[in-house]
Amino acid sequence: MSNELLGTVAHIGDAKTPAPKITGFHHIAYRCRDADETRKFYVDLLGLKPAAALAFDRDPGGKDRPFMHLFFEMGDGKFIAFFDEPGSADDAVFRMKDGIEDYHFAFEVTTRAELDDFIARLKEAKVPVFGPIDHHFCHSIYFFDPNGLACEITVRDAKHDEIMQAEGGRVAQAIREWTEKTRALKKARLKLLNAAD
Numbered sequence: 001m002s003n004e005l006l007g008t009v010a011h012i013g014d015a016k017t018p019a020p021k022i023t024g025f026h027h028i029a030y031r032c033r034d035a036d037e038t039r040k041f042y043v044d045l046l047g048l049k050p051a052a053a054l055a056f057d058r059d060p061g062g063k064d065r066p067f068m069h070l071f072f073e074m075g076d077g078k079f080i081a082f083f084d085e086p087g088s089a090d091d092a093v094f095r096m097k098d099g100i101e102d103y104h105f106a107f108e109v110t111t112r113a114e115l116d117d118f119i120a121r122l123k124e125a126k127v128p129v130f131g132p133i134d135h136h137f138c139h140s141i142y143f144f145d146p147n148g149l150a151c152e153i154t155v156r157d158a159k160h161d162e163i164m165q166a167e168g169g170r171v172a173q174a175i176r177e178w179t180e181k182t183r184a185l186k187k188a189r190l191k192l193l194n195a196a197d
Helices: 003-014 035-045 112-124 160-168 171-189 191-196
Strands: 027-031 049-058 064-073 079-084 104-109 130-134 138-144 150-156
Touching: 035 049, 035 064, 035 079, 104 112, 112 130, 112 138, 112 150, 160 171
Parallel strands: 027 079, 104 150
Antiparallel strands: 049 064, 064 079, 130 138, 138 150
């Protein structure tokens, strides 16, 4: 990301128009190694509904750049999407991602029995899975898709809403304490923080 784009963060307070309410994600999108391999994982193994496979010869800017945009639908009507863009495929892009350092996404199921069924299903398909991990507000399992993306399936704990309500009441304080604790390290590593002072 360019420093120009990062610099816009300094002007967030300048926005005067009230923010409309965001109702949720329509989709989140990632790059994939291969459209069919990705379809098999998300449709055949995880049970998502195939929603769209859109092939294009040019990117949105009009450049010759063939790609396919895939959409898989979850039970709530939201989507996870992928781009298969062979012209820039590189094995380095598809290394296993670190769920903390890179990113991960968490699918949700309704019951602990469903979580256990996914553990069995993933093991049957020879997909390494670990967990469940008790996070107190939820219980989660973790695994990787064929593109190296860290995946989680989680089920809410019976005390989920109570815990999240209590945590929600201390967000400002928790961020303030974290900022004080980590500011020196971040100033040494991030140009934006140095420029802001």
